Amino acid sequence: MTGRRRTESGAVSLSLTPARVLRWGVLLLLLGPTALGLAGLVAPAFGLWPTLGFEHVSDVAWQRWWALPGLADGFRLTLISGVGGTLLAILLTLGWLTAAAGTAFGERLERLLAPVLAMPHLALALGLLWLAAPSGVLMRLLLAPFEVLVPPQFPLPDAHGITLAIGLALKEAPFLMLMAQTALSRLPVRAQLQAGQALGYSIPQLRWRILMPQVIRAIALPIGAVLAYSLAVVDVAQVLGPTRTPTLAVRLVELWRDSDPTARLPASVGALVLALLVIVMMALGAALGRQLLRWHRDWTLDNPPARACEVSGPASVARGAKSESISRIIRIMLGIVTVTSLLAFAVIALQSLARSWFFPSLLPTRWGLESWQQALAGLGDAFTNSLWLAVLVATLSVILSVAVFERERESGRLRGFVVCLYLPLLLPQASFLFGFQVGWLSLGASPGWPGVVIGHLLFTLPYAWLTLAGPWARFDVRLEQAARLLGSSRLEALIGIRLRLMLRPLAISWAVAFAVSIAQYVPTVVLGGGRVPTLTTETLALATGADPRLTAVAACLQACLPLLIFLLARWVPAGRAVVPTRG
Amino acid sequence: MKTDHLPSRRRALALMGGSLLVIAGVSASPWATSIAYAADAGKGKAVPELAALEWKAITEKARGQRIDFHAWGGSEATNSYLRDQARIAAQRHGIEVRHVKIADTAESVSTLLAEKAAGRSDGSIDAIWINGENFRALKQAGLAWGPFVSRLPNSEYLLKGIGSRDFGLATDGMEAPWGRAQLIFMYDTALLKAPPRSMSALLEVARENPGRVTYPQPPSFHGTTFLKQALIELIPVEQRNVLATSFVDDTQFARITAPLWRYLDALHPLMWAQGERQPAGAEEQMKLLAQRSVWIALSFVSQEVANGRKEGRLPPTIEPYIHDGGTLGNVHYLAIPATAQHKAAALVWINQLMSAPAQAAKADPSRWGDETVLDVARLPDEKRQAFDELPSLAGSMSPEALGTPLSEPHPSWTDALEAEWARRYRN
Numbered sequence A: 001m002t003g004r005r006r007t008e009s010g011a012v013s014l015s016l017t018p019a020r021v022l023r024w025g026v027l028l029l030l031l032g033p034t035a036l037g038l039a040g041l042v043a044p045a046f047g048l049w050p051t052l053g054f055e056h057v058s059d060v061a062w063q064r065w066w067a068l069p070g071l072a073d074g075f076r077l078t079l080i081s082g083v084g085g086t087l088l089a090i091l092l093t094l095g096w097l098t099a100a101a102g103t104a105f106g107e108r109l110e111r112l113l114a115p116v117l118a119m120p121h122l123a124l125a126l127g128l129l130w131l132a133a134p135s136g137v138l139m140r141l142l143l144a145p146f147e148v149l150v151p152p153q154f155p156l157p158d159a160h161g162i163t164l165a166i167g168l169a170l171k172e173a174p175f176l177m178l179m180a181q182t183a184l185s186r187l188p189v190r191a192q193l194q195a196g197q198a199l200g201y202s203i204p205q206l207r208w209r210i211l212m213p214q215v216i217r218a219i220a221l222p223i224g225a226v227l228a229y230s231l232a233v234v235d236v237a238q239v240l241g242p243t244r245t246p247t248l249a250v251r252l253v254e255l256w257r258d259s260d261p262t263a264r265l266p267a268s269v270g271a272l273v274l275a276l277l278v279i280v281m282m283a284l285g286a287a288l289g290r291q292l293l294r295w296h297r298d299w300t301l302d303n304p305p306a307r308a309c310e311v312s313g314p315a316s317v318a319r320g321a322k323s324e325s326i327s328r329i330i331r332i333m334l335g336i337v338t339v340t341s342l343l344a345f346a347v348i349a350l351q352s353l354a355r356s357w358f359f360p361s362l363l364p365t366r367w368g369l370e371s372w373q374q375a376l377a378g379l380g381d382a383f384t385n386s387l388w389l390a391v392l393v394a395t396l397s398v399i400l401s402v403a404v405f406e407r408e409r410e411s412g413r414l415r416g417f418v419v420c421l422y423l424p425l426l427l428p429q430a431s432f433l434f435g436f437q438v439g440w441l442s443l444g445a446s447p448g449w450p451g452v453v454i455g456h457l458l459f460t461l462p463y464a465w466l467t468l469a470g471p472w473a474r475f476d477v478r479l480e481q482a483a484r485l486l487g488s489s490r491l492e493a494l495i496g497i498r499l500r501l502m503l504r505p506l507a508i509s510w511a512v513a514f515a516v517s518i519a520q521y522v523p524t525v526v527l528g529g530g531r532v533p534t535l536t537t538e539t540l541a542l543a544t545g546a547d548p549r550l551t552a553v554a555a556c557l558q559a560c561l562p563l564l565i566f567l568l569a570r571w572v573p574a575g576r577a578v579v580p581t582r583g
Numbered sequence B: 001m002k003t004d005h006l007p008s009r010r011r012a013l014a015l016m017g018g019s020l021l022v023i024a025g026v027s028a029s030p031w032a033t034s035i036a037y038a039a040d041a042g043k044g045k046a047v048p049e050l051a052a053l054e055w056k057a058i059t060e061k062a063r064g065q066r067i068d069f070h071a072w073g074g075s076e077a078t079n080s081y082l083r084d085q086a087r088i089a090a091q092r093h094g095i096e097v098r099h100v101k102i103a104d105t106a107e108s109v110s111t112l113l114a115e116k117a118a119g120r121s122d123g124s125i126d127a128i129w130i131n132g133e134n135f136r137a138l139k140q141a142g143l144a145w146g147p148f149v150s151r152l153p154n155s156e157y158l159l160k161g162i163g164s165r166d167f168g169l170a171t172d173g174m175e176a177p178w179g180r181a182q183l184i185f186m187y188d189t190a191l192l193k194a195p196p197r198s199m200s201a202l203l204e205v206a207r208e209n210p211g212r213v214t215y216p217q218p219p220s221f222h223g224t225t226f227l228k229q230a231l232i233e234l235i236p237v238e239q240r241n242v243l244a245t246s247f248v249d250d251t252q253f254a255r256i257t258a259p260l261w262r263y264l265d266a267l268h269p270l271m272w273a274q275g276e277r278q279p280a281g282a283e284e285q286m287k288l289l290a291q292r293s294v295w296i297a298l299s300f301v302s303q304e305v306a307n308g309r310k311e312g313r314l315p316p317t318i319e320p321y322i323h324d325g326g327t328l329g330n331v332h333y334l335a336i337p338a339t340a341q342h343k344a345a346a347l348v349w350i351n352q353l354m355s356a357p358a359q360a361a362k363a364d365p366s367r368w369g370d371e372t373v374l375d376v377a378r379l380p381d382e383k384r385q386a387f388d389e390l391p392s393l394a395g396s397m398s399p400e401a402l403g404t405p406l407s408e409p410h411p412s413w414t415d416a417l418e419a420e421w422a423r424r425y426r427n
Helices: A018-045 A062-064 A069-101 A106-118 A121-132 A135-145 A162-186 A189-198 A202-216 A220-232 A237-239 A248-256 A260-300 A314-355 A371-408 A415-424 A430-442 A449-474 A477-485 A488-501 A505-521 A521-528 A537-544 A549-573 B004-031 B053-064 B075-093 B104-116 B132-139 B151-156 B200-207 B221-234 B237-244 B250-270 B283-289 B302-313 B343-353 B356-363 B381-388 B411-425
Strands: A354-356 B043-044 B065-074 B095-102 B127-130 B176-181 B186-190 B297-300 B318-321 B329-335
Touching: A018 A062, A018 A260, A018 A371, A018 B250, A062 A260, A069 A106, A069 A162, A069 A202, A069 A248, A106 A162, A106 A314, A106 A549, A121 A135, A121 A162, A121 A237, A121 A314, A121 A537, A121 A549, A162 A202, A162 A237, A162 A449, A162 A505, A162 B237, A189 A202, A189 B221, A202 A220, A202 A314, A220 A248, A220 A260, A220 A415, A220 A449, A220 B176, A237 A505, A248 A260, A260 B053, A314 A371, A314 A549, A354 A371, A371 A549, A371 B075, A415 A449, A415 B283, A430 A449, A430 A521, A430 B237, A449 A505, A449 A521, A477 A488, A477 B318, A488 A505, A505 A537, A505 A549, A505 B356, A537 B075, A537 B095, A549 B250, A549 B318, B053 B343, B065 B075, B065 B104, B065 B132, B065 B343, B075 B095, B075 B343, B075 B356, B095 B104, B095 B329, B104 B127, B104 B132, B127 B132, B132 B329, B132 B411, B176 B237, B176 B343, B186 B283, B186 B302, B186 B411, B200 B221, B200 B250, B221 B237, B221 B250, B221 B283, B221 B297, B221 B411, B250 B411, B283 B297, B297 B318, B302 B318, B343 B356, B356 B381
Parallel strands: B065 B095, B065 B127
Antiparallel strands: B127 B329, B176 B329, B186 B297, B186 B318
16 A cells, blocks of 8 residues: 655654644644533532532442443443444445445445435434334335234334344444445555456455455444444434333433433433443454454465366356355345335335325325425524534534644544544533533533534534545555645645545545534534524424424435435546556 | 654643643632522522513513523424414514424523533523423522512413412412413224223223333323322322322332332233333324324323314324323423523513413414413403304313313422332333
8 A cells, every 4th residue: 555654854843833733723622622521521420510519529420320220221222232233234334345336236226325324313213113113114015905903013113222223224334335435436446356357366256355354444433433323322212222221322311301400410420431331342343353354364365265267167156156146145135225224214205295194004195295384484594504504514624634634644543633533422422512511601602603513513523534534544645746746835736636636535524524413413402502403403302292294304304405415425526546556 | 654643642631631620620610609509599589680670661671682482392383383472572572582492391401500500690591481390400400580470461360379389399480370281191982992081991901902002101291290190090089188298208108109000010011012112202102192003192282182183193083081080280381590681571471472362372272272371261351252262173172071180299209209110110
């Protein structure tokens, strides 16, 4: 791979260069709120909350947290759904990588999966529930021939977190596939495949042995983000998980919402415990991943595959047929997953156009646009707020990411700086933001737009960064070097060569940040003090109501904005694929 | 290769430590000036400056102010009603009302607590739709402003004695009655011949149709209500007055509530999803009822069925009913946080929502169907007309059918019921 070069001497001088100011600015922007949030957690966790009359350090919060009924179940559920969902998403991505990436089927799949990627988690979860629940559309389809009056009974969502894991995987797999896709687009895939084929190996063999480890390494950080998210997710867990003994994250939110303010003390402890759990699982996952890749490498080296050109005869035909059938099975699986997600989307769209749609009717019995009219009467402000907020935040995220990359020339490996960047993603949103809210107010700021923008940036910046890290590190620096040698300034080389060639990854990074911003609920509510209504805050408020039709309209609107942006991002010219070896 | 990433990591850590120290310093200052946590904080406070003003002066002061009104936004009926009222407030009183749609009132109480913890006096909430436990949290934190109710001109026609106690807690004029709620049940006539008009009949329905009965999960508002309703029905009538005051000790609590736990032990295995999942609230249970997954639901809006059927949210086969021994009733309120910045406009807004036209529009079952807090009989003729002209829809509940509501038990019972429920069934 290309080597990294430092463009200036390694000597540390303490002059205030713009670049240094920028780097510390970004760090402060991220660490300030994170530290504020942590401080707001640590004090109550040790029993300090003067306004509620807790004025001395004590273990009262710990005792109350560990005395909560059903904690063990909560841990079990959190692990099953979080780890299971992540593993399932990785498996789907691997399947896509080995059987679909780069083929015509794979491209069709990507086009179909774009709406799923853009869809907010909550909307997808609701759609899946309306699709697969006992009274859902699938069941009605099955029962249509038999005049059944009432829906059957089966445990969906189940009590073990399996439904939740599947729901999370369906939502996260497209994100990982997108990450893998951008990683692939920066790898000299064609050259590697051509070289391998010239040596007589088959394409599936090469994909599995050569491309897969490279891609997995490139998407290690996104996998980490998915794991952290899945372990601490709240809204999806409320829709697809059990309620009597819910996941830890749901438990935390319950405590925060308890009308007894002192429930915040055990909640702070729980937030720290959950953050610790996330960090431990990330470390375990990283170690396991490294070990697996090592085994894979040893296995690859110890078992040189049979070359297609060397063997002929029944054995190779059988082998070819076997790998072909495996590929077919994987494709069918991917097809099912994609269709399920799209159907969930369709159900939501239908629901929003229905006036009456009760079991056992397969289709709505009365149609109408009333829900849309009602919603639009009340959602105009929310729509424009969501749009401008996401545009602003996504733009800032991409600019800051580029600026810091340009400073750091990060390789995408974990460093202190990236760890700091990751902190907001690791901490359970609800509790960490409450701490931030107290700190923010203490600094004399008011709730409103500035707080919301910073709150969103905390979560969009890491994702923008994630999406860009791989492509950025894999960019062929010799192009820039050539430009510099021909007399361009560093800025000219950056804008004229690098950014121009990286337009597609930049656009996708912007789109991801945009989608993340649209889906933010807790930061918007907590830091906006309700003064910045967005589509997501309105959707959640409506989702607590008795009218699924309105919830569907809000979810549609919420999904349409990011979807539009993704479609636009795909039209951005990909830039020339930079291949180190020109053949 | 980069060689200086180690110092950079150290620098980052130092930076984190530094910011933590700064934070500790910043947040220590408001904490030092904290107000003691006491049940009756708010009593004996200085007379609010507004209290000295005549109503006319208050309306003058309110003109041009903008208020943030926090109210649950889960019902389109409520949201569109508030949109209309906000339009009227802008036209008549020159006030801009922003309805902040929240998913749970506790979130707003959270915000107020956070603002208080940060030592801020310029709160972001001017008025709030509230009752029960959330009001108690507000009052205990000394964040309820007042007394103000008797100063509102429209409070003249309030029902006698309404709103003096909220779930057993004295309101001290710090929240204004806005609407009356009574627990009603609803069932699907296509699936059940007759509605179960008591808790024991409900258990019978569950025995005959396993998996078709459920109730919202405590400590949600409606879940806890179901527990209280069941408790009142299941204990001997002569014991009911015990619930009006705080329970003496754990032994007494255990003795009185024993029938309730016996009942739930029998009911839970027969419930929807074997009780592993329970609806998050009455709204979710109504969605399940509409899809026939469960056959019974409940609500605190007495005209819910009429409204839902008209709106097409509920199938036409759903009918409302109540239990033979009566059902719980309570009042929901409007309050002004002590840290509100636009109290004059908040007063004018609350007074408007208490007016006869506003109350009549709210009681219309085709709009919302929330019972009025005004004594309609005492209203002058021209004001009463709006109430007399209210339509009656299919699925309405008449006042006769509703009967006299049962009163809420003392809050101490509520807390203990929620805690005991969690201890027994969340493991």
